[in-house]
Amino acid sequence: NAGVTQTPKFQVLKTGQSMTLQCAQDMNHEYMSWYRQDPGMGLRLIHYSVGAGITDQGEVPNGYNVSRSTTEDFPLRLLSAAPSQTSVYFCASSYRAAPGNTIYFGEGSWLTVV
């Protein structure tokens, strides 16, 4: 059972480039989300989805785009990378977006923007 799979694990981008972080889960979870983790800031919610075709913004959505065409996949797109987007990105999923549902995280994607 793979759980939540993120690719790539590491990426270096130049300012202005675009890229997509991939996320897939094999647990048939309705809820998927993207977080970024920065020192001293904890994890902050970027975007989330409560089901295929439904997405919404989190705390820090600017500069990022998402789509949810299938239950399994939830890619995160950086439209025009900036050094401020250097961070560790985590994809997460849970059965439902309700309190008490365990949220499972992927292993992270380390992104550096130069």
Next chain:
Amino acid sequence: QQQVKQSPQSLIVQKGGISIINCAYENTAFDYFPWYQQFPGKGPALLIAIRPDVSEKKEGRFTISFNKSAKQFSLHIMDSQPGDSATYFCAGSWGKLQFGAGTQVVVTP
């Protein structure tokens, strides 16, 4: 602004000692309070969680104490072991998680 304030930022404890991490929250809509444990290079994983109608929850060496009136909760790690060395995050949830800034715990042999 962070709706969940976590302290300390880091702590060092000797093997066998007690680690205590404190969190305070502002959002009274939170109705689920999980703690996550994160090892270097890995994603966070659920450690233990509590609902606000319970004042304490214990799972093995890990205990959450919850004070609803003060809007505070804490994690106690009893008999701390070197394998407990990790970063711990508290969070509040009303469907979406709001995380604290994290506490790096180092347990020395």
